[in-house]
Amino acid sequence: MESPVHSLNGLFAQLGLPNSDQKIADFIEQHKPVADNTKLAELEFFNPSQQAFLRESLAQDADWAEVIDTLDSLLRHEADIRPS
Template sequence: MDAFYHRFSELFAQIGLSREPADIRAFIEKNSPLSAEVRLEDAPFWSAAQATLLREKLQDDADWSEVVDQLNAALRAMHN
């Protein structure tokens, strides 16, 4: 199986959000920090379709899991 590296911007496009760097930063700043008790895919700011897509990426697609983990970490960090 070939491994692929996916960019953060590609994940945002997959979940139907802007892939522009400024928009990604704004989204993360607006929705951070995500509580440790909340799973990434259960965060209240996702639509049902976005949450499902994230679940699928984490469960079924190793190619995407690294970038989803990066998103998870970014949303749990404190931003100024």
């Protein structure tokens, strides 16, 4: 059986955040860049429940881990993800 593939929109929904493409782009633009020495799950703009989900998903290498890594990368780099 194939593992489910999660999207960035799905991750934002899982975290209880607005998950339209525009809202995701706005969130990333608002919060980047994130310092390289700070773990994603420790960022103050995530609430404790969101932090726990991110931490546990990465620690267990859950099926969310790949898209969490994508979010981490988007928050650390200057690339613009706004829809054209």
